[in-house]
Amino acid sequence: MSADNQVSLSRAEAMALLGQMILIRRFEEKCAELYSAQKIRGFLHLYIGEEANAVGVMRALSPDDAVVATYREHGHALARGLPPGEVMAEMYGKAGGSSRGRGGSMHIFDKKHRFYGGNAIVGGGLPLAVGLALADKMQKLNRVTCCFFGEGAAAEGEFHESMNLAALWQLPVLFVCENNGYAMGTGLSRSESETSILQHAKSYRITGQDVDGMDVVAVRAAALSAVGAIRNGEGPRFLENKTYRFRPHSMFDPDLYRQKREIALWKTRGPVLQFSKWAIETQLLSQSDIDGLEEEAARTIDEAVRYAEESPWEPEEDLERDVYTPRKVEETAR
């Protein structure tokens, strides 16, 4: 953990950071279990190992800001403060889920929290984030749109187009590239001629920085500084967070393409482990604080699972609901 960042960290903040990371970690471990139990179906992409990114970044955002994420977004949803029960119910596909169960693990939406997905098309969320930021700028709302995506997305044309639009129009977007080194089974050096995604961002004249995505304090500090600049009207900012997923890409992935040693090595840098150790060493937190957070997470997750279990299925009659907005007397364009 970098010495610079320790200074400003209060005990309360440390509790919040670690509490959220633990919640996400345990929540996802539970999801893996529930997947085996066939309560959760479809694709499930675990965020385990990457928690510091969502948690660190979200601490820099205010409730008015917007978030756009990917199919690996349960962690982001929880860090953003979505009710864990609703997130879990969405994983089940229940009517009490964030998206009424329609989307499942890849499509968690929550308008109240300005959480705009959940997007299963790699790169597909980037232009949306640009547009949300454009709306804010045109409406003179001093809000930030934060867009998470993987390093794999950086190869897509939509990445390029979105970077250019955001920079050209000086829009208030915080781009957070969660560079976990792999896009499914394809290592970054096999998919990008320039493996620094930050260099790409810079080629659009976007300011940014490399961040240790295993260090929640570093992520938080970087995000705070970036969000500050954005709110200050300085245009978009870019963070390239070097991170790692401890699990395979999805529950279907046999993970043939990574070395066991590599995984083990990264695990020693795990964000929960690392932060806990540091917090105890620096006496910011005690072991019993941590135990307390674990217990709280366990309770929250139990509660979330109960909520999900008890939540009803959306009735089949509602299948065609919400394809279009129900007709009512509409306001006209003028």
Next chain:
Amino acid sequence: MSADNQVSLSRAEAMALLGQMILIRRFEEKCAELYSAQKIRGFLHLYIGEEANAVGVMRALSPDDAVVATYREHGHALARGLPPGEVMAEMYGKAGGSSRGRGGSMHIFDKKHRFYGGNAIVGGGLPLAVGLALADKMQKLNRVTCCFFGEGAAAEGEFHESMNLAALWQLPVLFVCENNGYAMGTGLSRSESETSILQHAKSYRITGQDVDGMDVVAVRAAALSAVGAIRNGEGPRFLENKTYRFRPHSMFDPDLYRQKREIALWKTRGPVLQFSKWAIETQLLSQSDIDGLEEEAARTIDEAVRYAEESPWEPEEDLERDVYTPRKVEETAR
């Protein structure tokens, strides 16, 4: 004209460069006339002012190399050595045209000359060029694929994807960005946050250089050096040629977005004018050489127009021909 480049220029080469530029210039002036006479229809995008680019680059290519261009490709077709009569007949839409008249001015193809269009989708030719080069590399053919496109195309996702693929796979492509400052009516600084397209190319680790696209000698020199490197197995190369179109974007464009002064200023740097002046000053060519080239161009164009006029229309019965390859005993995949 840069002193460096003068040295290696023979009289014959000077004649060729100027002859081709004059041919293209006069050919296109004729096209404008024929457009008014409604002999040529649809869209017509003149290359006038930009001749040095096609002419200079083509001199560096050998007949085995491939060329991919845009809808502004008549100049490239002529510089590549396509028979002017066939190019003109294509502009008419006659059966004697390069593409049997099917494509018109935006879709000139000539397999014999490895001239792969003519593409009316901005950016659409870039992935094709990558693929042609990939085929060469896989077949161990020491050939170059040269891809022309405008600076406007650089904003498209396909630009980004193509740069990355070419660089990642170290493919023998010469990218030539003809930066004429405008994409239709949109000036470069209003469409790109980073207005150096070369900087973009570099962000993929592609080597390249800025080139004075009004100076045929400079273009030729840059292309020779780039093609040399590519043939040497050094991967793709990129040229950003700063140039200007003297005419509106197409025959439909009222040209409301440019200053008359700007156009006039660029005209003083016109490639035909500039090179002629320099060649006379340096006594490489005489005025009568130039007059001879003009006469030859005029003859060639007369001949091309006659050929186009006399060429038959493709019969309506052939409309459905060549949508698919006619069935014959096909070789199997093995």
Next chain:
Amino acid sequence: MTARTITYRDAVHEALREALRGDERVFLMGEDVGYYGGAYACSKGLIQEFGEERIRDAPLSESGFVGAGIGAALGGMRPIVEIMTVNFSLLALDQIVNNAATLRHMSGGQLSVPLVIRMATGAGRQLAAQHSHSLECWFAHVPGIKVVAPATIEDARGMLRTALADPDPVIIFEHATLYNEQGELPETDDYAMDIESARISRSGGDITLITYGGSLQKTMAAAEGLAKDGIDCEVIDLRSLRPIDDATIMASLAKTHRAVIVDEGWRSVGLAAEISARISEQAFFDLDGPVARVCSVEVPIPYPRHLETAATPQPDKIAAAAREVLRR
């Protein structure tokens, strides 16, 4: 109510201008909508009146700026995104299908995307294969969006207003050959046109000709020609391609018992097939004979005039199809 003569282009222009004046949230975004004035000159002068923010020239990035339009709609704006032509919309389909059309349902009704996308469509100007597509049928296949094709000057003005008032994404197809068409437009402030129903453009009793967009005038011409031979055609302008107004079609079939569908799209798996299938399902026992389709020949549209004409529906082919159905 007085009327005045105006082009289709100017009708679009007026509707854009009034929308921009009437609602701060409305803005126009697309390639060359600003200083160039729009590829078809529909937005000429608007950047001078409304400024660069609201008349937003976009880089050549169809996926990017269409997606940005969707995001801006989510964020409280009412964007009008102009995709210069349908040909370039191929680069933006992911955003349209996977985001614009899907977000409302997928979010369980939380989000809506009040976005209007306008684009020119169709052949007829000798622009060859890559610039002559008619892909309305692709869009009409997708739940979550509405698709309209204003074939008249009144609709060109009035449908835009209604589309902007709609809380869901609406795609407007303007046939490129229509922009120069002239016609009378009533002087009224109350010009919103519904975007869900078909219109009987000509009423008749012998056969129903069903069409939309750039083929309406050709179909009307065919009907006039047939009238001279005593064949009385009813012509339906679909107007809305999604949803499709079945009631108007079936009511007409109940009267005429025969139908020809005219559609500039390629024949196979196009809009004409859908209309035919619906007639078969809903009016089978009304039918006196097979439903015929007059569509584009299944070739990339060629450049030369005679081949382009041969490839696309024309009055003579429409009339011939009607005669064949009628066996006259």
Next chain:
Amino acid sequence: MTARTITYRDAVHEALREALRGDERVFLMGEDVGYYGGAYACSKGLIQEFGEERIRDAPLSESGFVGAGIGAALGGMRPIVEIMTVNFSLLALDQIVNNAATLRHMSGGQLSVPLVIRMATGAGRQLAAQHSHSLECWFAHVPGIKVVAPATIEDARGMLRTALADPDPVIIFEHATLYNEQGELPETDDYAMDIESARISRSGGDITLITYGGSLQKTMAAAEGLAKDGIDCEVIDLRSLRPIDDATIMASLAKTHRAVIVDEGWRSVGLAAEISARISEQAFFDLDGPVARVCSVEVPIPYPRHLETAATPQPDKIAAAAREVLRR
């Protein structure tokens, strides 16, 4: 000829492997076809056998690598491009429609694009709206490409070989629910299957059920069920979606006089509409009643099993539609 039990996935794998062995020009390119082994594991082990050049992992750049496949085909190779699923093909449509499908005609017959594109398609695995598309109909609309949907293990192996031998672009749709299906495959070297004709999967005299791809098994199940009630269905597997084999369909209609079309695509403006329209045009006087369609409900496909099932064609719905057409 001996036979052995094998999965659809392995049939694809075998066909790929043999194609790569048999022709130096063949290579496989796509996201995660290499070290990952293919999203559906069809290419597992091939990179070890053929190396990184010929089993080419591509970056997430659908438009880029599909376009590169087209270019490589022009340049003398025989690329097999895998688009992981049809959902991502939306990003590559410009290359497919404006280049692959068009180059031959537009160049006056000079060029040809011997390209095979494979992609997984369809719903049924609870992957929700953005990952459950069935857009075969869009591709089937486009002249210049061929479109096939192997519904059986034999076709999964055999159609790939024929597609590779074809001088024009062929798009192969593999329904994602089929990969784990098992069946018998004859041991033969001569396994190329034609890619133009439909197949009578079950012969019967009362009604014709027409389908393809992932719906074949559901349709067969419906037919078995109906057989118990004495309703004798003929089932046609279209196999080729472009061109469509009209003759087989009409011959069946001449016998049964009734048809239901089963198509996992959304109902409006889909493949089922085309089949219906063709029947109306070519077999109208053979028909005893309206042609029915069983398609997906027009909603973005939801994630929960019960809603996904409700949204897509199922044996009970197919049987019900058949009964309704037969009024039994």
